[in-house]
Amino acid sequence: MNFDDAFGTHPQALMLRARRSEVIASNLANADTPGYKARDFDFHQLLKRETEGSVRVLTTHQRHIQPDNGMIPPAQMLYRTPMQPSLDGNTVDTEQEHTAFSANSMEYQASLSFLNGKISGLRKAIRGD
Amino acid sequence: MSMFKIFDTAATGMSAQSLRLNLVASNMANADSVSSSIDQTYRARQPVFRAMLDQANADTPAVGVKMAGVVESQAPLVKEYSPDHPLADDKGYIFRPNVNMVEEMANMMSASRSYQSNAEVASAAKQLLMATLRMGQ
Numbered sequence: 595m596n597f598d599d600a601f602g603t604h605p606q607a608l609m610l611r612a613r614r615s616e617v618i619a620s621n622l623a624n625a626d627t628p629g630y631k632a633r634d635f636d637f638h639q640l641l642k643r644e645t646e647g648s649v650r651v652l653t654t655h656q657r658h659i660q661p662d663n664g665m666i667p668p669a670q671m672l673y674r675t676p677m678q679p680s681l682d683g684n685t686v687d688t689e690q691e692h693t694a695f696s697a698n699s700m701e702y703q704a705s706l707s708f709l710n711g712k713i714s715g716l717r718k719a720i721r722g723d
Numbered sequence: 724m725s726m727f728k729i730f731d732t733a734a735t736g737m738s739a740q741s742l743r744l745n746l747v748a749s750n751m752a753n754a755d756s757v758s759s760s761i762d763q764t765y766r767a768r769q770p771v772f773r774a775m776l777d778q779a780n781a782d783t784p785a786v787g788v789k790m791a792g793v794v795e796s797q798a799p800l801v802k803e804y805s806p807d808h809p810l811a812d813d814k815g816y817i818f819r820p821n822v823n824m825v826e827e828m829a830n831m832m833s834a835s836r837s838y839q840s841n842a843e844v845a846s847a848a849k850q851l852l853m854a855t856l857r858m859g860q
Contacts, residue, residue, distance in 0.1 A: 630785070
């Protein structure tokens with residue numbers, strides 16, 4: 595068993611969940627801003643990209659830059675389709691955002707408990723008790 | 724850790740909403756401040772919100788909300804003929820502010836709801852961070 599892939603996709607999933615909760619928090623903060631367009635991203639598509647297509651570049655100098663995995667490419671940042679258009683051009687639906695935020699929090703905690711399980715399993719294997 | 728940014732975002736939301744609530748309070752307190760000339764009369768004040776964008780890359784989602792300014796309502800003032808009033812002008816008119824109480828009440832409810840939702844976001848983020856800090860224990 596390799597320590598690098600002992601955790602599976604969960605570290606990436608956790609990172610994307612944290613990023614998504616940030617985006618939704620921003621939508622909620624701008625619930626009353628005229629002209630603001632609510633944003634979100636497709637979690638599954640980005641997780642697939644992180645786990646399959648992410649390329650690690652060898653950095654041999656302190657000034658070499660590693661492509662930032664935490665960044666969501668601008669093309670993947672989508673706009674939500676408004677259900678009830680409002681007069682001031684704002685497309686934030688507070689109820690929808692609240693639901694998305696709590697669902698995302700639950701899924702974050704699910705990833706976290708998977709990771710905790712993996713860690714305690716590894717620890718058990720190391721100690722041998 | 725990017726999760727800390729949620730606190731900043733929620734804090735900008737809460738401060739913007741509390742400023743809005745402050746303006747509502749000011750408008751309601753001054754709803755009956757009459758005066759003797761159009762220029763001196765209080766006018767209802769409304770906040771203007773703007774999404775705060777990431778300075779480095781503007782294409783990414785907003786990182787919060789900010790108060791771009793305060794505008795005074797351009798609705799006509801209420802002119803009232805009341806020659807007995809001590810503040811009446813030489814023609815006997817007093818001017819009342821253009822504060823719409825119904826509008827202000829609705830505004831107040833909207834502001835307090837938005838404040839609550841931002842506070843909830845902050846406390847949910849706190850719970851998630853605490854769980855993350857306990858990871859592996």
